[in-house]
Amino acid sequence: MPVVTIAQSKGGAGKTTLALALASEFDALGGTVHMLDADRQNSLMNWHRDREASGKGEGSRIVVEDASQLRDADIGNAIANARSRAQLIIVDSEGTSNFKTAYAAMDSDYVVIPTRSSRLDLERTVETSDMLERMCRGVAYRVLITQTGQVARSKAEWEIDAQIARALPTFPDQMHTLDAYRAMSNFRLTLAEVEAAGLARTDKARRIAQAILAQILSEIQTGERRNA
Ligand SMILES: Nc1ncnc2c1ncn2[C@@H]1O[C@H](COP(=O)(O)OP(=O)(O)OP(=O)(O)O)[C@@H](O)[C@H]1O
Ligand SMILES: [Mg+2]
DSSP: OOEEEEOOSSTTSSHHHHHHHHHHHHHHTTOOEEEEEOOTTOHHHHHHHHHHHTTTTTTOOEEEEEOTTSOGGGHHHHHHHHHTTOSEEEEEOOSSOOHHHHHHHHTOSEEEEEEESSHHHHHHHHHHHHHHHHHOTTOEEEEEEEEEOSSOOOHHHHHHHHHHHHHSOBOSSOEEOOHHHHHHHHHTOOHHHHHHTTSSOOHHHHHHHHHHHHHHHHHHHHHHHHHO
16 A cells, blocks of 8 residues: 655754655555654654544544564554555654665655755755755655745745756645644644544644645556556
8 A cells, every 4th residue: 555755854843744644544545554664763652642642533444563673674664554455555754864764765656855944955855855866766746835825925035946947846735834733742642633623723724634635646547557
């Protein structure tokens, strides 16, 4: 089943938030999700452990496996095993450049590079895409601009966005800064659970996550048809 790796060597770009948002919406469609936490910070593992400990997410089809302690070259085996366990596999990687992320990307069907609209993030985005071009030829990827305001964009941000879109394949949607996204990690919930608990408005957050998920799945399918 398809494997999507979230890669960005800059910390705090929104990798884990994106991983959770995509998993949330796939789960909401009734699909099973196997997440591999390849980050030694273990943000996803902690999210999952707390959920299990507090009895949250009963009936949720999201499983998280700790891949942070594996040897770099063993992530490929973990991915291969996960492929038979769920309908979507999501790998969350560390905010540093490392071989484990490169190996995970190599064995993925798709890579998303989340980035904020800042010069510092942009530099690391180019570094991450260079790594993909050199080491993971043939793996489709796109940059996702994250943590943007919903309305006003500064001229500097707008110019950085335009620069990214000119240089690299970029999602038409941006992942705005929204309370609903923050609530997923704060309350250890999926977006649908945040909505059900009335903790934040989730309509916009869910629409964006659904659009990104749909684009990823459709591009994976198109790629498979091309290679068939
Ligand atoms: N779209 C968003 N809306 C609101 N808050 C966000 C959004 N994206 C990220 N955040 C917040 O920003 C912080 C960093 O995000 P996150 O942990 O997802 O980044 P990361 O790339 O996984 O970081 P690291 O490299 O440390 O793993 C978190 O507190 C998260 O809740
Ligand atoms: Mg993270």
